[in-house]
Amino acid sequence: MPFTNINVGKSFVAMNGVTSQVGAIPIRWTNGRPEVLLVTTRGTGRWTIPKGWPLADSRGAECAAREAFEEAGVRGRIEPRSVGVFEYWKRTKKGRAYLQVAAFALHVEEAAWDWPEREERKRAWFSPEIACRLAANDELSALIRGAVGATRPVAATLSRAG
Numbered sequence: 477m478p479f480t481n482i483n484v485g486k487s488f489v490a491m492n493g494v495t496s497q498v499g500a501i502p503i504r505w506t507n508g509r510p511e512v513l514l515v516t517t518r519g520t521g522r523w524t525i526p527k528g529w530p531l532a533d534s535r536g537a538e539c540a541a542r543e544a545f546e547e548a549g550v551r552g553r554i555e556p557r558s559v560g561v562f563e564y565w566k567r568t569k570k571g572r573a574y575l576q577v578a579a580f581a582l583h584v585e586e587a588a589w590d591w592p593e594r595e596e597r598k599r600a601w602f603s604p605e606i607a608c609r610l611a612a613n614d615e616l617s618a619l620i621r622g623a624v625g626a627t628r629p630v631a632a633t634l635s636r637a638g
Contacts, residue, residue, distance in 0.1 A: 495573055495574070495575050495576070496530060496575070496576050496577075496578065497527050497528060497529060497530065497575050497576070497577045497578075498527065498528065498529075498530045498536045498537075498539045498540040498543065498577065498578050498579075498580065499524075499525045499526060499527030499528075499540055499543065499577045499578070499579045499580070500525060500526050500527070500540040500541060500543060500544035500554065500579070500580055500581075500582040501525050501559065501579050501580070501581050501582060501619065501620055501623040502525070502526070502544055502548060502550050502552070502582045502584045503581060503582065503583060503584060503623060503624060504583075504584045504601070506601075509603070510603075510604055510624045511601040511602065511603065511604075512601070512602055512603075512604055512607035512620055512623075512624065513525075513526075513548055513550060513584065513599060513600070513601050513602075514599070514600060514602060514607055514610060514611065515547050515548045515597045515598065515599045516597050516598045516599075517597075518593075518596050518597065519567060520567075521598075522612065523600075523607075523610040523611060523612075524611060524613075524616070525579065525611070525616065525620075526540075526543045526544040526546070526547035526548045526550075527540075527543055527547075527577050527579075528542075528543040528546070528547070530578075535556070536558065536578050536580065537554045537555065537556050537557075537558075537580045538554070540554060540578075540579070540580040540582070541554040541580075541582060544582050545588075545591060545592075546591065546592045546593055547591075547592075547593050547597055547599075548591070548597070548599045549587060549588040549589075549590070549591030549594065549599065550582065550584045550586065550587050550588070551584070551585060551586045551588075552582050552583045552584040552585040552586065553582070553583040553585065554580050554581070554582050554583075555580050555581040555582075555583075556580075557580075558578040558579060558580055559579050559580065559581055559619050559622050559623045559626065560578075560579060560615075560618070560619045560622065561576050561577060561578050561579070561615075562576075562577050562579065562613055562615035562616040562618075562619055563575065563576050563577070563615060564577070564613055564616075577616075579616070579619045579623070581623040581626065604620055604621060604624045607620055608620050608621060
């Protein structure tokens with residue numbers, strides 16, 4: 477996906493007044509086991525998925541893939557449909573904002589050694605169970621479990637059936 481073709485000058489707020497974001501759930505398989513990549517937030521250092529503002533003239537999946545590269549340095553195949561939405565409160569200069577995040581599964585194919593927000597965040601791979609505990613958001617944890625379950629490699633699915 478060409479990241480340079482995205483218009484970074486536009487974002488939007490949902491009609492109901494709730495601010496909307498998009499996020500990626502980066503997944504890779506190591507030795508037949510899934511791993512989920514989390515990043516730390518800039519403000520509090522909590523673990524979460526890469527997420528950010530959608531762009532008015534781009535699909536949510538494209539924006540989620542862009543955020544995954546900017547915040548975590550990973551690229552891959554993004555699912556075109558969201559695995560679901562989670563909500564959270566974000567601290568801002570004006571107080572707190574209530575946000576809804578549409579999350580997309582990202583099948584990681586490449587992890588860069590350098591990326592735009594490398595100096596501002598940590599990234600780490602975790603088992604889905606640990607990622608769910610670290611995320612500390614029940615809705616996000618459910619989406620992580622769902623994304624991992626829906627992206628099982630064909631070989632792993634077939635071997636479990638036999």
